[in-house]
Amino acid sequence: GAxxxxxxxxxxxxxxxxxxxxxxxxxxHTALYWYRQSLGQGLEFLIYFQGNSAPDxxxxxxxxxxxxxxxxxxxxxxxxxxxxxxxxxxxxxxSKGGSSYNEQFFGPGTRLTVL
Amino acid sequence: GExxxxxxxxxxxxxxxxxxxxxxxSNSASDYFIWxxxxxxxxxxxxxxxxxxxxxxxxxxxxxxLNKTVKHLSLQIAATQPGDSAVYFCAENTRGYQKVxxxxxxxxxxxx
Numbered sequence: 001g002a003x004x005x006x007x008x009x010x011x012x013x014x015x016x017x018x019x020x021x022x023x024x025x026x027x028x029h030t031a032l033y034w035y036r037q038s039l040g041q042g043l044e045f046l047i048y049f050q051g052n053s054a055p056d057x058x059x060x061x062x063x064x065x066x067x068x069x070x071x072x073x074x075x076x077x078x079x080x081x082x083x084x085x086x087x088x089x090x091x092x093x094x095s096k097g098g099s100s101y102n103e104q105f106f107g108p109g110t111r112l113t114v115l
Numbered sequence: 116g117e118x119x120x121x122x123x124x125x126x127x128x129x130x131x132x133x134x135x136x137x138x139x140x141s142n143s144a145s146d147y148f149i150w151x152x153x154x155x156x157x158x159x160x161x162x163x164x165x166x167x168x169x170x171x172x173x174x175x176x177x178x179x180x181l182n183k184t185v186k187h188l189s190l191q192i193a194a195t196q197p198g199d200s201a202v203y204f205c206a207e208n209t210r211g212y213q214k215v216x217x218x219x220x221x222x223x224x225x226x227x
Contacts, residue, residue, distance in 0.1 A: 004158070031213060042204060043159070043217040056214055091158050101147055101166070104215065106158030 002026065004107035006092050012113045013082055021077040021110045025094030032075050033104060034067055035091040043091065049075060050097055082114045127224045134192040136221045138205035141186060145207040149215070150179060150190045154201045162190070162203075192223075200225045 005024045013019050025032050034046040045059040049069045060066070064082075069075040079086055089109040095102040128134045140148070146167040151159035165172045165179045165188075172179050178191040188205050202220040 033213075033215075035217075042219040043206075045214050045216065048213045050213070056212075058214070093158070101164075103149075103161045103164070106160065108156070108158050 004092055004094050004105050006090075006107040006110050008110060009108065010111045010113075012115065014115050015084060016081055018078065018080045019082055019112065021079075021090050021092075021112070023075045023077070023092030023094075023107060025073065025075070025092070026105055027073075029094035029096055029105070030072060031095045031097030031102065031104075032069060033093040033095075034075070034077050035093065036061075037089045037091055037109070039088075046077070046090075079112075082112075084114050087112055087114045124219070125222045125224065127226060128195045129226050130195060130197060132195055134190075134195045134199070134223060136190045136192075136203050136205075136223065138188040138190075138218055139186060140188060140205070140207050142207065142209070142216070143186070144209045147208050148179070148181060148188050149206045150177075150188075151204045151206060151217075152199075152201045153204065153220070159204060195223075195225050197225045197227060199223060 007022045030051055032049040035043040036046055037043050047054055047067050048056045051072045052069050064080045067077045089111050091106055091109045093104040093106045095104045149164045150162040152162050153159040163174045163177050163179050165181050170181050176193045180189045202222050204217050204220045206215045206217045208215045
């Protein structure tokens with residue numbers, strides 16, 4: 001079946017511009033996660049959704065970052081007034097939810113480059 | 116703060132040999148541990164997991180060992196193959212919390 005998809009796969013933007021990154025989770029998965037991965041680094045947790053609610057936003061680096069999820073499905077991560085330090089791969093994952101033991105399935109990521 | 120880290124950033128192994136990737140964690144409340152494999156240009160892929168009430172779990176060619184006394188986790192890959200070349204991450208979370216904390220990763224290079 002279809003896995004987690006993300007778009008765009010690559011995004012190059014100029015400093016100060018806003019960007020939107022999209023994640024389509026696996027159908028039926030109620031939990032959705034956003035992570036950031038800088039070059040050669042591990043994954044940094046950003047935000048978690050259960051349904052359309054975000055009980056844990058603790059990882060968002062600043063108020064320039066926001067995310068929403070609609071219909072319990074698609075999620076959008078928005079970065080306003082991008083900075084060069086925002087350059088990274090942004091990964092989305094989904095899981096069946098309901099338990100912290102559920103396997104997370106990752107998408108291929110969006111590579112963001114801020115010039 | 117609490118963290119999960121790896122001892123070795125890069126590991127080179129001859130094809131056919133066994134690989135051992137190590138991970139240390141510091142959060143004593145962690146009760147669920149996962150190993151992920153990430154190939155170049157792809158998202159992480161689940162390999163195997165283990166709960167804190169176990170000290171060993173086996174999968175196909177992979178074994179995870181958990182030593183809660185010293186807060187240490189290892190991934191053993193038997194008969195390493197070129198397709199095993201990737202970055203391996205250990206991750207942990209605590210029961211009731213959905214946030215998963217990842218280590219920085221170990222790059223496994225398989226020498227043909």
